[in-house]
Amino acid sequence: MTEAIEHWDAVVVGAGTAGSTAALHLARANKRVLLLEARPVRDSGAQWVNAIPLWMYDEAGVDKPTSRPELRARVARHIMLDPSWNHRLVLEGSPVLFVDMRHMVERLQRSACEAGAVLRESEPVREALTDHRGVYGVRTARAVIHSKLVVDASGMSGVIRNRVAAFKDRCPPPKHGDVCSAAQEVRRVRDSSAARAWLQARGAVGDALGVVGLEGGFSTRLIQVDLEREEVEILTGAIAERHRASGQALVDEFVRDHAWIGERLFGGAGAIPLRRPYDTLGVEGAALIGDAACQVFPAHGSGVGAGMIAARMLAEEFAREPLGATRRYERRFHRTLGARLAAYDVFRRLSQGFSPKDIASMIDSGLFSAHTFAAGIAQEMPTLDARLLAGLGRAALRAPRLAARLLPAALRMQAVHRWYEQFPSARALARPWSAAAATLVER
Ligand SMILES: Cc1cc2nc3c(=O)[nH]c(=O)nc-3n(C[C@H](O)[C@H](O)[C@H](O)COP(=O)(O)OP(=O)(O)OC[C@H]3O[C@@H](n4cnc5c(N)ncnc54)[C@H](O)[C@@H]3O)c2cc1C
Structure with a gap:
């Protein structure tokens, strides 16, 4: 039986923050965009609370969240502590928003669809279609899809990156020492007065409290307690090496040691690439964005802002002129935000x-x-x-x-x-x- 072939201007692989932002901007530029997601949409992208700098929303052309449930908090101060808790550095004010990513991912997907993109869930991309000129489409279990642009926004799995020779040779998967094992949980505060006493003893009511160096230099555990809503957010990260505790183990240990913390409300765990972005971000017909491109701020493993900004750059270059767009995107990214990520x-x-x-x-x-x-x-x-x-x-x-x-x-x-x-x-x-x-x- 001959397979039916679909034709699109752009196909985006992965409906996390990077892929959904790319689909949004491509659709706004009147391109016919197909956004393919391997999982059911409610499980796609980040499922926890992330800290995102305000300026990155503006740079990415994405509206900032303004209220609950998407916007969870803006803290008064960030406090950084060494593992003994005796040495502290205080930052007054905060340049970031704490965001419930489940709602942000859903908003980006919805905005992309309202702008004209088509989102198909539970349809993993299995193969990249290539010829001597480059990439010209993808194959899923259900369809063969031809497209002028294939965007790999599939996160750590890098599904196109790992299947196209021109990427594969130049973009090896990050090594263990360049990957962060991270976890984030939102839990109920079961004893408010004990939680308040704990915060007061540390002079940190209303602040984000980050301990650095628990499991080697890079590692961190960030605690933020909302006494009014009786919720605590715990975010951890450590280098993913066998002799170190994982992000999840660092969360579990903190919960075990603090009886005022109650049941888990939501959260998740995963791996974050920390190495500088790949030098090769575009080949003819295809580009990498987000975690698939290692577009993450290496000093603390934050990838949402960089992935969204890269998505906008790529969409703008493609809207300007499809021919050579992926190379222009690569150059534009490296000369601006890429420079900063590599420096850090x-x-x-x-x-x-x-x-x-x-x-x-x-x-x-x-x-x-x-x-x-x-x-x-x-x-x-x-x-x-x-x-x-x-x-x-x-x-x-x-x-x-x-x-x-x-x-x-x-x-x-x-x-x-x-x-x-x-x-x-x-x-x-x-x-x-x-x-x-x-x-x-x-x-
Ligand atoms: C616990 C934790 C805490 C974090 N905290 C922060 C933070 O505070 N601030 C911050 O900026 N970043 C943070 N990060 C990192 C941030 O979450 C990631 O950088 C960001 O989610 C990457 O977005 P993405 O769209 O590139 O990839 P993802 O969010 O991984 O999305 C990729 C999507 O592609 C889909 N996919 C995969 N394979 C296929 C396929 N074959 N076909 C179709 N679809 C596919 C996946 O199902 C997924 O939905 C954290 C990460 C973790 C794990």
């Missing part, structure tokens, strides 16, 4: 080697300041003005050994950023550019 990968790699003592000393000495903390949470490059440099100089005198490790990395972050801003236009220069980028970031 230098810091993330260094941070994995920090001991609890290093973290305490970084906070006490001022090597890690409210300014750099704020930049990290907002996913921005710190502005290296005279005040910051003078502060770092004084901090270096207080902790010279640590400074000798941190300051070269800070300079390397700037060098990486500049190198990415020079991402080449000529294809012939891509390989030497990549080789130098790898040396700069990974040495």
Whole structure:
């Protein structure tokens, strides 16, 4: 029997935040878009609470959530602590929104459909269709789909990335040491006065309280208690290595040790790629966005904002001119947000080697300041003005050994950023550019 062939302008694989945003912008540009999701839609994308910087919504062309249930909170302060809880850094105000991703994913999908995209659930893509020119479609169990653009927004599974030779050779799956095992749960507070006493003892009522370095330098456990609604949010992450506790184990341990925490309301766990984005984001006819492209802020594994911004860039380039759109998207991404993600990968790699003592000393000495903390949470490059440099100089005198490790990395972050801003236009220069980028970031 001959299979029926469908024809679309663009097919997007995966209806998480990156894929749904791509479908939304492509449909708004009057493209015929098919959004394919492997799972039932209610289970697609992130299913927990994520922190997302406000500016990233604007940059992605996505409306910010304004109320419950999607917008859960804006905290008064972020407090960072070392594992002994004796050393703290306080950031007044917050550049992020805490968002219930179940509602945000559903809103993005609905907006994409209202703009004209067609969403099909429980229809996993099994194969990429390729010829000598590049990618020209996908195959599912139900259909053969031809399309001018195939967008891989399938998250960590990278279903197109792993099946198309031009990607496969240049985009290997992230190594264990470059993956974060994360978990997030929202639970009932069963004893409000005990919860309040716990927060008061830490001077943290109404704040987000993050302990860094519980399971190696990178790891974190972020606690936020809403006393009014009697809910607690617990977010954890650690490098996915066998000798370290997983994100879920870090949540379970905290729940076990705090009797005021009650039943689980919702949440989830998963893996986040932490390595800098792949150099190759586009081949003829196909592009990678979101976790499939490793477009994640490496210092804390936040991928929602970057994936949505990449989705908008790709849709705009395709709407402008389909021919060469994926390469223009690749260049535009690397020269802007990609530069920042790669620069912070230098810091993330260094941070994995920090001991609890290093973290305490970084906070006490001022090597890690409210300014750099704020930049990290907002996913921005710190502005290296005279005040910051003078502060770092004084901090270096207080902790010279640590400074000798941190300051070269800070300079390397700037060098990486500049190198990415020079991402080449000529294809012939891509390989030497990549080789130098790898040396700069990974040495
Ligand atoms: C516990 C946890 C906490 C996190 N906290 C934060 C945070 O605070 N802030 C932040 O910014 N980020 C956070 N992240 C990371 C963030 O959730 C991800 O970066 C983001 O969800 C990636 O979006 P995506 O659309 O690229 O991929 P996904 O959300 O993974 O969506 C991919 C979709 O593709 C579908 N799919 C897979 N294979 C196929 C196929 N063959 N065919 C069709 N569809 C397919 C999947 O079913 C899925 O729905 C967290 C992650 C975890 C696990």
